Amino acid sequence: MTLASPRTKNNHNCLFTERRILLCCAPYKESIGVEAAWRTRIRDGDRLCTECVPRGACKFGVSVLAFDDAAQHMRSTILCPAAYEGGPGVAHGGWVCAALDEVLGQTVMEYHARVVTANLSVDFRLPVPVGEALTGHAWIDALDGRKVRATGELRLAASDAVLARATGLFIIIDPAHYVRHADWLAQQKVTGGTA
Numbered sequence: 001m002t003l004a005s006p007r008t009k010n011n012h013n014c015l016f017t018e019r020r021i022l023l024c025c026a027p028y029k030e031s032i033g034v035e036a037a038w039r040t041r042i043r044d045g046d047r048l049c050t051e052c053v054p055r056g057a058c059k060f061g062v063s064v065l066a067f068d069d070a071a072q073h074m075r076s077t078i079l080c081p082a083a084y085e086g087g088p089g090v091a092h093g094g095w096v097c098a099a100l101d102e103v104l105g106q107t108v109m110e111y112h113a114r115v116v117t118a119n120l121s122v123d124f125r126l127p128v129p130v131g132e133a134l135t136g137h138a139w140i141d142a143l144d145g146r147k148v149r150a151t152g153e154l155r156l157a158a159s160d161a162v163l164a165r166a167t168g169l170f171i172i173i174d175p176a177h178y179v180r181h182a183d184w185l186a187q188q189k190v191t192g193g194t195a
């Protein structure tokens with residue numbers, strides 16, 4: 001299924017349009033060497049998770065994202081931080097999942113500002129080296145009501161070898177999603193989960 005361009009939709013994604021246009025200028029593209037067709041965004045507090053906003057960078061090391069409207073394809077630059085080492089010199093599987101969640105989630109968020117991951121299935125094909133340049137690639141497969149399906153890969157930048165692959169289901173949420181969650185949590189504490 002082909003999705004409308006984010007610039008032609010006005011329900012979920014107008015929040016980010018101005019920012020994307022601002023960050024689309026040539027110097028940014030040249031700085032990471034992407035071709036003109038790709039709109040480039042530098043992660044500077046825009047669409048970062050709450051805890052990462054103050055430092056202006058993704059804690060998982062997903063740093064530069066470029067999106068191709070026509071292909072609905074996101075590319076990103078990734079480095080696994082030493083803090084997420086699992087085996088010697090290689091990433092913990094939890095970091096691989098988190099990085100892929102980020103890469104797929106950012107792709108879906110090009111179209112829908114508010115989504116959460118409902119399901120993420122990861123194939124770990126090869127160990128992922130810590131501190132080596134990686135790339136993320138993700139694209140949207142289908143939209144069905146509130147459900148958006150996406151696929152993504154984590155690759156070794158040096159050779160493009162696919163190290164891990166994920167498919168995800170993302171659900172479009174309404175603005176009251178987190179308020180409802182806070183109410184639910186408060187109620188659980190009152191009733192001990194019996195209500």
Ligand SMILES: CCCCCCCCCCCCCC(=O)SCCNC(=O)CCNC(=O)[C@H](O)C(C)(C)COP(=O)(O)OP(=O)(O)OC[C@H]1O[C@@H](n2cnc3c(N)ncnc32)[C@H](O)[C@@H]1OP(=O)(O)O
Pocket residue numbers: 047048049050101102104105106109113115116117118119145146147169171173
């Ligand atoms: C604004 C700036 C933000 C910056 C952030 C930058 C982040 C960067 C990006 C990072 C990205 C990271 C993002 C993160 O990490 S988000 C954090 C991790 N995810 C969560 O916390 C989500 C927790 N789950 C929920 O809140 C609810 O369960 C949701 C909202 C998902 C659905 O509850 P809700 O009550 O709303 O809806 P529903 O239950 O009627 O379901 C709706 C439809 O979906 C289908 N369905 C549901 N679940 C599943 C499932 N598991 N497999 C298959 N299908 C499933 C369901 O059958 C139904 O289908 P249909 O009957 O309609 O056909």
